[in-house]
Amino acid sequence: MRIYIKNKAAKLKLLANKAHKQAQKLALAVVVGEIILVAGYATALNYGALELFQPKIVIIEVAQASPAQPQPQPQAQKQPQEEITDVESIADTIYSRESSRGKNNYTACTKQNKINGIGYGIPGNGQFMCFSSHEEEMETLKKWINRHIAEGMTEKELMCHYSGNNYIECK
Secondary structure, three states: OHHHHHHHHHHHHHHHHHHHHHHHHHHHHHHHHHHHHHHHHHHHHHOOHHHHHOOOOOOOOOOOOOOOOOOOOOOOOOOOOOOOOOHHHHHHHHHHHHHOOOOOOOHHHHOOOOEOOOOOOOOOOOOOOOEOOHHHHHHHHHHHHHHHHHOOOOHHHHHHHHHOOOOHHHO
16 A cells, blocks of 8 residues: 555656646746737837727718709819918818817827827828927928918818818818
């Protein structure tokens, strides 16, 4: 009986050693996995890949039918374009649509303690432009608007060009 107990004790000790080695391997695998996750997160953060998971603001307007109006006859000459005079209003509209008036600034800029609430210079490839103040971003936007007005764009064309045809009046 004594040999039986010694044999069982030896088997139990061998089993405990094997379990201990397996636990060490598992702990090492967990640590390596965590290192890989943290490195991947840091890389995604540095290259702006996490911006793909940011919520997008969509404005849905309900269309209402208007009375039918007679279609004008096509003319051979192009009508003069409407003149845009209220650059301030256009800039304010863009600011409202792009960030809900600064409530949803571009997060990559916020991380740098800067802002971009106008969606300017964010092509979607990880590159972005940040501003030190709201005044700086609005001044940049107004210069952009004035440059395109000088090129002859109407207000609708300007808004559609700025948004990449994402505003409702561009659809």
